[in-house]
Amino acid sequence: MPQLMFRCPYTNKPIRSGIGLVPENLSTVSDYPISVQCPHCGRQHHGTIADGCLTDERSPTLVPPEE
Secondary structure (H helix, E strand, O other): OOEEEEEOOOOOOEEEEEEEOOHHHHHHHOOOEEEEEOOOOOOEEEEEHHHOEEEOOOOOOOOOOOO
16 A cells, blocks of 8 residues: 655655555645654644555655645
8 A cells, every 4th residue: 555655854855654544535634734744854843635646655755846
């Protein structure tokens, strides 16, 4: 099952949320608030599910955010 991943805004490293999500359900929960503890900078990052992306468990790399 794809995993919901985020990116640390300070280190730009990927953060695993530990949440598995079926892609078909992503739009249903995209506005839900979420907080994740960052293992890279030690801070708590806040946002919504839509701020993350789904990634295959075997390849947890994230595409850098567009500027």
